[in-house]
Amino acid sequence: MIYTCTLNPSIDYIVQVSDFMYGELNRGERTDYYPGGKGINVSRVLKRLEIDNTALGFLGDFTGDFIKSFLLKEKIRTDFIEVNGTTRINVKLKSNQETEINGAGPNISDKDLQQLFDQIRQLQPNDILVVAGSIPASVPNDFYVKIAEICTENKVKMIADTSSQALKELLGTKLFLVKPNQHELGELFDVRIDSIENAVYYGKQLQQQGAENVIVSMGGDGAVYISDNNCFIAKAPKGKVINTVGAGDSMVAGFLTAYNKGLEQDDIFRYAVATGSATAFQADLCEKKNVETLLQLVELKKAEF
Numbered sequence: 284m285i286y287t288c289t290l291n292p293s294i295d296y297i298v299q300v301s302d303f304m305y306g307e308l309n310r311g312e313r314t315d316y317y318p319g320g321k322g323i324n325v326s327r328v329l330k331r332l333e334i335d336n337t338a339l340g341f342l343g344d345f346t347g348d349f350i351k352s353f354l355l356k357e358k359i360r361t362d363f364i365e366v367n368g369t370t371r372i373n374v375k376l377k378s379n380q381e382t383e384i385n386g387a388g389p390n391i392s393d394k395d396l397q398q399l400f401d402q403i404r405q406l407q408p409n410d411i412l413v414v415a416g417s418i419p420a421s422v423p424n425d426f427y428v429k430i431a432e433i434c435t436e437n438k439v440k441m442i443a444d445t446s447s448q449a450l451k452e453l454l455g456t457k458l459f460l461v462k463p464n465q466h467e468l469g470e471l472f473d474v475r476i477d478s479i480e481n482a483v484y485y486g487k488q489l490q491q492q493g494a495e496n497v498i499v500s501m502g503g504d505g506a507v508y509i510s511d512n513n514c515f516i517a518k519a520p521k522g523k524v525i526n527t528v529g530a531g532d533s534m535v536a537g538f539l540t541a542y543n544k545g546l547e548q549d550d551i552f553r554y555a556v557a558t559g560s561a562t563a564f565q566a567d568l569c570e571k572k573n574v575e576t577l578l579q580l581v582e583l584k585k586a587e588f
């Protein structure tokens with residue numbers, strides 16, 4: 284069984300303004316509300332790709348209820364822990380540029396954290412747990428490391444998609460997959476990643492630090508995949524970009540879907556890239572048919588290591 288865990292979910296409020304003017308009254312031309320948070324996005328895309336999964340994490344108040352009922356409508360199994368505060372609303376402003384304001388999120392108590400640990404201790408060998416997104420301010424930065432320890436003990440495969448200190452803390456931890464984007468990887472090693480060569484080099488460093496599979500995503504430029512002694516480089520398909528929020532999460536869901544089907548490494552990566560791009564070309568997250576249309580448009584090559 285696959286589980287996702289989102290410590291700090293959100294409602295993503297997506298507002299389109301043709302010429303946003305700072306300090307003025309701007310009127311939204313189109314507004315959308317989606318359940319968000321990286322793990323929740325992974326769960327939603329997995330479900331669309333016909334992979335059953337359960338979404339875990341913390342939800343609170345009316346915003347939490349919105350997310351729960353939205354996921355229920357999409358027939359996604361959930362087992363969220365109810366917290367006292369209000370789940371955040373993240374603003375995604377689409378104008379000439381994409382601007383994001385992500386909220387802080389509610390406080391999470393020690394009791395809530397213990398409850399999550401208890402849930403994770405119930406997972407079975409060969410289950411997969413995707414921990415994704417930022418760690419709320421009230422939760423220690425090494426929280427994912429503690430989760431990883433439980434996963435290792437119970438032979439659960441852990442996937443991490445996070446950034447900043449939470450990602451730094453995970454260095455040296457055994458992970459099944461880690462998927463930083465180029466900026467997150469650069470921040471991790473205190474360098475600027477502006478070429479495929481750099482992404483391969485630092486991706487390999489991550490592999491040496493304990494990750495079985497590493498994907499470095501590079502937005503419209505595609506991605507790099509490192510596993511065993513193999514390295515693949517993919518160019519993303521071209522298309523009309525509508526909303527890139529969740530493209531990286533979709534990539535993780537695509538990877539898992541193809542891995543679950545037992546595909547070869549190159550085809551797993553092709554599927555992951557197509558899924559990320561399929562989401563970038565939709566207002567909401569992608570559907571299976573969007574992914575299938577893009578599969579043959581992903582240009583992939585094997586690189587020398």
Ligand SMILES: Nc1ncnc2c1ncn2[C@@H]1O[C@H](COP(=O)(O)OP(=O)(O)OP(=O)(O)O)[C@@H](O)[C@H]1O
Pocket residue numbers: 463464465500501502503504505506519520521522524527528529530531532533534555556557558559560561563
């Ligand atoms: N402009 C784009 N055109 C085509 N494909 C894209 C574009 N942006 C993203 N993608 C696809 O999605 C994948 C992941 O994108 P990106 O590197 O932006 O992830 P991310 O920063 O983790 O995203 P997020 O945090 O919003 O989920 C890319 O490797 C690519 O396949």
Ligand SMILES: O=P(O)(O)OC[C@@]1(O)O[C@H](CO)[C@@H](O)[C@@H]1O
Pocket residue numbers: 291293295318319320321324373385415416417418528529530531532
């Ligand atoms: O603040 P975090 O946890 O780093 O990221 C949260 C977030 O930006 O990530 C998702 C896209 O990947 C969105 O659904 C959500 O708003």
